[in-house]
Amino acid sequence: MKQRNDTGGLSRRRFLAATAATSTALAAPAVLGQARPRVVVVGGGAGGATAARYIAKDSKGAVDVTLVDPSRAYYSCFFSNLYLGGFRDFASIGHTYGALAANHGINVVHDWAVAVDREKRTVGLAGGGSLGYDRLVLSPGIDFRPGSVPGWDLAQQNRMPHAYKAGSQTQLLKAQVAAMRQGGVYCMVAPPNPFRCPPGPYERISMVAHALKQSNPKAKILIVDPKAKFSKQGLFEDGWQRHYPGMVERVGPDFGGDKVEVRPASMEVVVDGEATKVDVCNVIPAQQAGRIAAIAGVTDKSGWAPVVPHTMQSRADANIHVLGDASLQGDMPKSGFSANSQAKVCAMAVRGALTGSKVFPARFSNTCWSLIGTDDGVKVGAAYKATDAKIAKTSGFISKTGEDAELRKATYKESIGWYAAISADMFG
């Protein structure tokens, strides 16, 4: 029998995990005593939780799946803007891993992966243990690129929150918006491409404007943006005009939006050499693959991890699959929907390789909804196929300006149905 868990010291955490794994094996007596192929999934978010769930569910216990994530609860970035706008409560965007363990026998380990030995095929954990794998799935999301906004680093995240990984950062940003002085200024330093959720910053502007319109109607919103254009721009700008006239101002690269610096101590934003004092400063820095991808050596100089579209295997190592935001795959936006879609292709490929199950051609799709104001939802979506070079867009659609209120409301309702469905698809 292959070594199923760590070879290192049996810490309490590892001991608990090993106990959980034993009860898993008891739940699936057919495979007791056999060497089951092992899959380790690093990151229990949109990509990782889906991949772990589908591999375990569809292999019916034939594959030993371990999911590593430091958090006991995953707070989704998707719908975190709706929390900022007051349309969702915080608890409603939190998910736990209990059902993945109970329903699918997944061994959930709460720890950080800190090392990957590609020769020995082991993942090292911060707690000291190590996990052997036949296939490793990395879906660690993003990390921020150091130095991308001069004056800002992670040590400043309490003064100038990013709220671009959801959880306490999101709560902090909401509290800062609520506490803003009357007539104050909320500033967002928007990120350069590529970054997670292309419409995300602009949906956030809409939701912050919605909250301020009620509690602080004279407040102003300033977007400092290094990009000339952004996702669903026409739809957002039209919506801001209708719902929040005069509130939102955007400084693009033509006016120095790409030459920005922040001074957290004095709460100043310096655009093209000119300093402005603001009340809340939401800095969303430039991004790259979550650090563990670089540690594993699967990223290239872009900072993202190139993958083979048909299987989501790393181009650097066929035993490793990279999903979601961290992957460099082609045309799909970095979204929860995309990560979930890629995870299913990956799960099928992993099962095929480890158990000989049937492998069907990869297919991908994405739809991103955004809420602009009450019952005013819009969406953009596309279908994709795997080519040898990249995941390539085949067709798509986008909401239009001037749609009637009923259609916008139906679109918003769809997003609620989607959130329930994708949550169940990840954690159910």
Next chain:
Amino acid sequence: MFLLFRRHEKTRGWSAFADHDGLKKAVSTLLAAALLAFLPAAAWSADAGRGKALYGQCKRCHQVGGGAKHRIGPHLNDLFGRAAGSLADYRYSRAMKGAGSGGLVWTEATLDAFIAAPRAVVARSRMSFAGLEKAEERAELLAWLRGFSGARSDVPAAEPTVTPEEYGLDPKLLAIEGDPEYGAYLAGECTTCHKPGGGEEGIPSITGWPPEEFVIALHAYKRGKRVHPAMQLVAGRLSDEEIAALAAHFHRAEDGP
């Protein structure tokens, strides 16, 4: 009589409740009940009044009348007086079954509340229907449906829910044998939006459908005869075999957690 019913989690039973929109609904239920009382039972005929036309909104999922079969929803013959979720050969959601065993019986009042807002009565029902807002319309529809309950000889034969011809489809499409294993893989694309079992507003439930209705719906999107950008995109790239595979899969698929 004019009470709404809501499940008590603790007692697992049903009881009347009144809250802010409970009152509004109770008033409309009163209205509907009053209207029903004015419709003499003898006057029923399958073509009288607007009932049949209003049933057009139910027809794509339910059959009623002579020889009615279960389709997307259960048949609606002998509905009045039967416990919710109680027909042995139809696969109900857990929610509907639980409501029935918790004591929900279909009467004018409970049906009126259910048709007004299905998920306000059975919270996680798989019936994806937004609700009939107008109390008079509900009353007329129920008076018509009532004619199909109890022994009577004058009920017409059940009409089909949907036919391929309605969408200009070749009936041969319905004969394609789907591969459920391929369907299970393809279904991964669908479950990002369609929660197994449904139970949410916004995106309809598609589990447990008869394959025929399923195939017709997807071809209708594929050919632009049903208009919805996301579904047209999804269906647009499915082959006839893939549609059959998905229909076979979802027909058997379990309700989710």
